[in-house]
Amino acid sequence: MQIKGSSSGLVLTSRRAATCTDSEVDERVNREACRRVGLRSMAILPLLIGEQAGGVLKLAWRDPRPFDEDEVPVGQAVADMTAALMFHASQEGAQTLQRKVTQDPATGLPNRSWFYEQLRVRVDDAIARSGRVGVMAARVRPQQRDVTMEIARRLARECREGDVLARLGGDEFGVILSVAARRSIIQSQE
Template identity: 40%
Template sequence: MKKSEAKDTQLDNATLLEIIKAQSDIAKLGLDLGGVMAYVAERTEQLTRAQGAVVELAEGEDMVYRAASGNVANLLGLRLARETSLSGLCVREGEILRCDDSETDPRVDREACRRAGLRSMIVTPLKHLETTVGVLKVTNSEVDAFKDEDIRTLSLMSELIAAAMFHAARHETSELYLRATHDALTGLPNRALFYDRLRQSVDLALRSSGGLGVLNLDMDGLKPINDRYGHRAGDAAIRETATRIARHSRRVDTAARVGGDEFAVILPGIAGRGDAEAYSRRLVDTVGEPFEFEGHRIDLGVSVGVAILPDDGTEMTALIEYADRSMYETKRERKQIR
């Protein structure tokens, strides 16, 4: 349970080749730091004995889950107190830390570990401009799950994120957080920031008995646009859709790009389902106007699903799942009409 040193640990050739391949894949992601962190979390989980992997950034007094994979993927956006977590200690000390059993390790937030279903973990610091700004963490529900070679793998993968951080934000730490929480193509909040804000919005709405709506939007016909006009046109269609969604949103709303052709909107203070559905119909009309790209008239459209708190759930995941099912039902109905 002490600080871990990984300098002398040798990795097998297969793992080293996978890490080299990861470098190439990360280069293709360019300045999409959120995408890099999500990719590294997923690959790190696969390359170690982990059941889950997380990238946490230190933001104020919290450690925030900005990328997550495996059995902790549903905790994206979670906030933990820096002062009482192993991740916060890693940030303060700037050293790799290993916990073999969360039930006996005094450095960890035991209740948080129980809620997440983990017993052992390794956290390694992420450094930007000589400052430790977060951690890369792997977790397992078993005691003593990790070996020394896992520490070395984690260390190398954290260096890949650090390099991406440097290229994305060379001068300002504030720019780093912007890059980590916003989509590179559209400038909208990304999935991690959307989950973070939705968690907070759900908590606030439940405490204040206020209204809250969640919209899930899926673009119609992106593949035909890519096939007919090329991916540059597809990217332009995504950007135009994002611009129209953002323009339609209120100042209190959060509009995010949460996937390739998928968007979502948080509607705080919404009066009820009727208001949310009216909002979504206006949004469909706003996005549905054609746009011009390099002399081509390209049709746009979105299918929208609606979820309302508390009618459709009082937890973040339940609201997201309901809005997702609602969106697919809307898409099916629109295809039948056509």
Template identity: 35%
Template structure:
């Protein structure tokens, strides 16, 4: 049985989940639980994985797993997949020697020991909550029981968040509740898959990072309803300005991203950026007030800028902030 202190931490987490409000965003819920699980389990990292086809996909991560959002494991050769199949919590004392673990994935993560607990939705195990450590043989039966309590809390919140419709679970976990655009987890998932295919096929690919300018002044002067309306309008324009083969996403706050594939040679990327800037810039009406919308944007492409997901995003981000600073200097 977990200690009284740990049970109080679970109750505090439950209170925090309730504080997310009636229109519970499943993506935010999973992110919150991943972060809190690290502290609760005294772990180095945590992940929430959903079973999708024959794979387990990291849909929320924290700690040492943070850079692995979107990671895919085979259900048939991973401890997480076994947890889904058996519907019970499992412990691994050494991932490098345990035959149930995906050794290659564990080595890549730097993971040595872990506990996984099932997430049940409508009576079906749909994923797992995982706590992990860099050192072997640390977790015990109390940790297994504790993670089981947290997984039940998550499962109950998932049930509420999806309004009792099991078919909505994947959409809720991978889309932003305000704009209905893909969220960061789905964006990274598609970027990883698309980049791997682009490398195989020797086809160009590009990543755009976008910042919606002026959200804070809108919130300060007109309230958060106006800010939400501005974000929805920005998302609508962004969706209208890209192709069906592209992936526009809300990454958090006023940050957006677009995965462009394929990218036309001879200035295709620049033409797309100019078209999007034209689409996104310009005021919109909110309750009789004309509120300004504008964008700062940066891009990185494969193969010119490398073949690493994190590197492409970081470079596009740097270029976006460079443009944002130049716009501020020009306005001053």
């Protein structure tokens, strides 16, 4: 990113937001770059980490437009949250972040987002192979956290190799059943 003489550079050095209502008449912007990406107006907001600006967040529009007095403060709040997330992400390892995003902290089981991603992958695979996917959902009514933990342990113990067990929410668990012939499923229920 070019800093000297650019709108982004101005925002980085001043640590203050800037707006451009029309890139065709604003001398601070690179008109050719704006034309290439098809933008005519923008708000450029500093990503502040403490007193330092670590980058900018650009909100862009295809048409020239004025900015309401509330838009820049709301945009800056989004930029501040983005900067905080970036800072915390840089402080934690990738594995820790991956675990936080995909694992239920109470049970240690995969969470809803991981479950749905695995379900999407398995459904796509089943469609490609003209196969099947089995899904089971269970809603339980635990009274305490230790009961939820015990239910999670029991469900995990009953899952077969290749099954995917996840905690979907407070009292909901889901299982993606591994591929099995219809006959073997019926026999296991007898």
